[in-house]
Amino acid sequence: MAAALFDRIAQAFGLEAPEIAHGVFVLHTEAANLEASVRRLKDEFGFDLFLDVTAVDWPDRQPRFDVVYHFYSTRDFVRVRLKTRVPESDPTVSTLVHLYGSAACMERECHEMYGIHFAGNNDLRPMLLYEGFVGHPLRKDYPKTQEQPLVAYRENHP
Amino acid sequence: MRPPSPVLPNPIRPAFTEGSTPGSMIINIGPSHPATHGTIQIVAEISGERVIRSDVHCGYLHRGFEKECEAHNWHNLIPYTDRLNYCSGLINNFAYCEAVEKLMAIEVPRRAVLLRTLLSEYSRIADHLTCVAAALMELGAMTAFLYLITLRDWIYEHLADLTGARLTHSYGRIGGLARDLPEGWLTRLSWVLDQMDTYLGRVHGLVDRNRIFIDRMRDIAVLTPAEAIHWGYTGPVLRSTGAPRDLRKDTPYLAYGELDFEVPVGIKGDNYDRYYVRMCEMDESAHLIRQCVARLEPGPVMVDDPRCALPDKARVYSEIESLINHFKLVVDGPQVPPGEVYSAQEGPNGELGFYIVSVGGGTPWKIHVRAPSFVHVGGMSKMLDGYQLADIVPTFGSVNMIGGECDR
Numbered sequence: 001m002a003a004a005l006f007d008r009i010a011q012a013f014g015l016e017a018p019e020i021a022h023g024v025f026v027l028h029t030e031a032a033n034l035e036a037s038v039r040r041l042k043d044e045f046g047f048d049l050f051l052d053v054t055a056v057d058w059p060d061r062q063p064r065f066d067v068v069y070h071f072y073s074t075r076d077f078v079r080v081r082l083k084t085r086v087p088e089s090d091p092t093v094s095t096l097v098h099l100y101g102s103a104a105c106m107e108r109e110c111h112e113m114y115g116i117h118f119a120g121n122n123d124l125r126p127m128l129l130y131e132g133f134v135g136h137p138l139r140k141d142y143p144k145t146q147e148q149p150l151v152a153y154r155e156n157h158p
Numbered sequence: 159m160r161p162p163s164p165v166l167p168n169p170i171r172p173a174f175t176e177g178s179t180p181g182s183m184i185i186n187i188g189p190s191h192p193a194t195h196g197t198i199q200i201v202a203e204i205s206g207e208r209v210i211r212s213d214v215h216c217g218y219l220h221r222g223f224e225k226e227c228e229a230h231n232w233h234n235l236i237p238y239t240d241r242l243n244y245c246s247g248l249i250n251n252f253a254y255c256e257a258v259e260k261l262m263a264i265e266v267p268r269r270a271v272l273l274r275t276l277l278s279e280y281s282r283i284a285d286h287l288t289c290v291a292a293a294l295m296e297l298g299a300m301t302a303f304l305y306l307i308t309l310r311d312w313i314y315e316h317l318a319d320l321t322g323a324r325l326t327h328s329y330g331r332i333g334g335l336a337r338d339l340p341e342g343w344l345t346r347l348s349w350v351l352d353q354m355d356t357y358l359g360r361v362h363g364l365v366d367r368n369r370i371f372i373d374r375m376r377d378i379a380v381l382t383p384a385e386a387i388h389w390g391y392t393g394p395v396l397r398s399t400g401a402p403r404d405l406r407k408d409t410p411y412l413a414y415g416e417l418d419f420e421v422p423v424g425i426k427g428d429n430y431d432r433y434y435v436r437m438c439e440m441d442e443s444a445h446l447i448r449q450c451v452a453r454l455e456p457g458p459v460m461v462d463d464p465r466c467a468l469p470d471k472a473r474v475y476s477e478i479e480s481l482i483n484h485f486k487l488v489v490d491g492p493q494v495p496p497g498e499v500y501s502a503q504e505g506p507n508g509e510l511g512f513y514i515v516s517v518g519g520g521t522p523w524k525i526h527v528r529a530p531s532f533v534h535v536g537g538m539s540k541m542l543d544g545y546q547l548a549d550i551v552p553t554f555g556s557v558n559m560i561g562g563e564c565d566r
């Protein structure tokens with residue numbers, strides 16, 4: 001059942017054969033086509049649950065970031081992973097908040113952690129970090145021991 | 159004399175600072191408030207007692223879990239996963255281990271699969287007990303709280319007997335489990351399950367038809383299935399709306415495919431249904447545990463694979479190969495082949511997914527946790543807006559947001 005669906009998706013997206021990684025259908029798309037691809041996945045194939053968005057940093061690669069989405073179909077019980085690449089100079093993808101409400105908070109997290117910009121999402125305030133946090137901590141060039149300027153040092157309080 | 163402390167800026171920026179209607183006021187609840195079990199801050203605009211809009215802030219327990227994962231070997235991460243949802247640490251252990259096992263193409267021995275299923279359900283009971291007990295106590299149902307917490311404490315002590323810790327068990331291993339059951343553990347298990355029937359029955363009797371409870375819970379924070387899916391709700395919150403979506407049924411993992419159980423669903427998707435779905439799920443979990451016990455047979459609980467299993471101590475001290483194997487596993491960690499995997503299990507609060515990217519070697523390149531509590535907090539204001547200020551507490555309790563998992 002899942003295999004037939006995967007074949008149909010592969011056909012619809014013009015792939016020769018579906019790429020399956022540990023049971024998840026993997027789809028690659030250009031950043032410009034992201035929204036259109038997601039809309040098709042949602043409307044034609046029933047991927048109605050937005051599971052997750054995150055990024056993967058490859059500092060030695062051009063373009064540097066993978067933005068990785070996971071969707072789930074509550075009808076067919078399959079998952080699809082959608083990957084797109086964005087460069088460090090312009091890490092922008094379009095937002096999906098108008099398609100999935102749950103994208104809002106996860107885009108905020110991805111924005112603060114990796115500096116990915118979600119064009120059209122007007123609420124990219126920090127979610128897990130705080131106002132004034134400098135840098136994007138999950139980027140590979142952010143040292144784990146990095147200190148942040150806003151927190152007062154303890155020696156101020158004898 | 160003490161120097162003046164520097165003025166720190168407000169760590170959050172609320173979505174609104176001005177009222178939208180005449181006579182409304184903006185109040186702040188939390189981040190450390192006795193009625194919100196969990197460190198969370200809610201900025202709400204209220205008109206009289208009614209919440210017009212709300213803005214929920216989390217992140218006070220952020221400790222860089224995902225960053226820290228990139229600096230440790232695969233095996234060392236298991237104790238960190240305990241601390242995600244600390245009410246059911248075992249499920250987090252097993253979900254993480256299963257994701258890594260998929261990357262390494264390891265098949266876990268039958269006994270370990272059954273024990274993982276059994277312990278997942280046991281943890282689910284403990285988690286639901288915590289949620290229901292806390293939510294009831296916040297509504298003043300102290301007796302019901304004490305019944306449930308007594309039961310939960312028996313479970314935690316029983317798990318401590320097995321794993322050595324009450325909450326942070328670290329009992330899962332890549333390829334199996336840390337050790338087999340101690341003697342007499344299953345006898346005690348059946349005693350606890352019998353007590354559970356009695357105690358849950360008492361709570362049903364105290365609460366289900368209680369006028370005050372119904373008034374506070376019925377028709378509060380109503381979600382439809384479509385709304386719940388749109389806002390990413392999974393687990394008991396989604397099921398309370400009437401959608402029977404449960405990963406244990408839909409994409410069976412561990413031993414769930416061969417076990418018999420039902421997926422309880424609600425009717426209206428309100429606070430009362432969320433309470434009732436959780437209560438029914440505990441009964442189903444007990445049923446699942448009894449089936450697992452009946453199927454248990456003696457056998458290994460750890461896969462026989464030198465890539466991840468530590469060799470026997472006697473062999474470490476007598477053979478050079480085992481000594482080196484042990485040394486390499488401890489110092490370099492298990493070597494996981496390159497690849498990426500998304501693996502999800504049905505956590506007590508919803509879909510708990512691990513997205514893992516490996517480039518080979520002993521350390522993950524990236525680990526991302528799809529934590530149900532985080533998504534639920536993101537959509538929380540939809541459940542708070544339009545209801546009364548006092549409804550925030552039971553609504554928040556019924557979602558069972560766990561700070562460790564939400565903030566990572």
